[in-house]
Amino acid sequence: MAKIKSKYVCQNCGYETAGYLGKCPECASWGSFIEETDSSSLKKESEISIIDTTPPMKLSEIEMNKEIRISTNISEFDRVLGGGIVQGSLILIAGDPGIGKSTILLQTSGELCKESKTVLYISAEESASQVKLRAERLGVKSDNLYIYPQTNFELIKKHIEDLKPNLVIVDSIQAIYTTTIQSSAGSVSQIRECCNSLMQIAKSQNISIIVIGHVTKEGNIAGPKVLEHMVDTVIQFEGDKSKTYRILRSIKNRFGNTSEVGIFEMGGNGLTEIINPSDLFLKEYSQTQTPGSTIIVTSEGTRPLLVEIQALVGTTPYPAPRRVANGVDTSRVLQILAVLEKRIGLNLSKQDVYVNVIGGIDVNEPAADLGIALAIVTCVRDVVFDLQTAIVGEIGLSGEIRAVNHIEKRINEAKKLGFKRIIIPESNEVQENFEGIEVVKVRKILEAITRGVRSIKN
Ligand code: TYD
Ligand code: MG
Secondary structure (H helix, E strand, O other): OOOOEEEEEEOOOOOEEOOOOOEOOOOOOEOOEEEEEEHHHHOOHHHOOOOOOOOOOOHHHOOOOOOOEEOOOOHHHHHHHOOOEEOOOEEEEEEOOOOOHHHHHHHHHHHHHHOOOOEEEEEOOOOHHHHHHHHHHHOOOOOOEEEEOOOEHHHHHHHHHHHOOOEEEEEOHHHOEOOOOOOOOOOHHHHHHHHHHHHHHHHHHOOEEEEEEEEOOOOOEOOOOHHHHHOOEEEEEEOOOOOOEEEEEEEEEOOOOOOOEEEEEEEOOEEEEOOOHHHHHHOOHHHOOOOOEEEEEEEEOOEEEEEEEEEEEEEOOOOOOOEEEEOOOHHHHHHHHHHHHHHHOOOOOOEEEEEEEOOOOOOOOHHHHHHHHHHHHHHHHOOEEOOOEEEOOEEOOOOEEEOOOOHHHHHHHHHHOOOOEEEEEOOOOOOOOOOOOEEEEEOEHHHHHHHHHOOEEO
């Protein structure tokens, strides 16, 4: 009898070794090795059948078969997928527990079933009645939707083959296991093996499969990075659990571009799409005419989004002044403060500075710099910034305003939302002739302030 080989596998990156190691030489994580028995080593050569279906061929001989996409009927989800679910593709949706992954996929299942598509929902974490309860809450009912509470991969595979659905949802990949590997569900080998087999099913039977994956505390997709490499599309589901909005972001897509985002709101009846997200973030702006508040046009993916930035500056009661930033990077704020002190002589050494992005959204792009700077300046000078002016621009260390991407989309979004003026970097070339919105170009931070004075009312 062949000897059963055992190996140690790093649960973080999938690195394999014959003996136990405290620290992984690949990803440098500590204590991540787990012993796994490799039963595949027991296979005799005669048992392994290799079918060569696609011999090498010339590029010119390859026939293009058109991708068939299935629309989810949820336009924000379709947009992130690049126009719908590609038939025969394997999609991973990753996100924190409780963010709404099961919810959106059950809603998607409901929508597909309305179009007479068959969906098999594998519920490996919750019982059938729990899924039914959620389905009732979401108003999902259809005889084309099959719920299968199962964790065993072999049984799952059998039912996929029997039912031949249009879409399979696996909730979640960390909860299913295959008997060909002896480690427990959720280990790197299990995830890799199950994912690999799902990929084969998807490709050989032309069935689209969406798998759910949990994210670890550090923000990685739990277990292995290998999962990301194997699938066709990786979609991240983000958002603050304490807030109602959620963002779907595509981080890898073999069938579309990766800069798209979809925005949703979580409510009592599940997730609803937010077609005009700027409205959501500007809801209360027109009523707030306070010093230290500006509107910037940020870009989520390729999508422009108007958000309000607020700054509060006041004399510090502490020995060292405090700098607190919510929704923007603190080091970015510190850099802007340094530029303001050095280039326009704003003395902030005895002042506490708080910067906040309204709505709980994270703005992680330098294009927000000028808006943040003007929020701080207007707060220090106790003036109100014109409600009708939006701002974009990155600030360089010498106080120069640098170009930003997607400028025309940003201008159009501001115009759409009824803004009369937009301050943009001089170096941004604008092709379009914008009617109904005045485009003010600035080169230096000081110029931005003096040009902005025109729009500052007392
Ligand atoms: P869920 O989809 O179960 O999250 P995940 O699968 O990512 O772990 O969603 C869980 C949260 O969403 C839970 O806290 C309750 C909330 N929720 C709503 O607010 N409204 C709803 O209609 C549903 C179904 C869930
Ligand atoms: Mg879930």
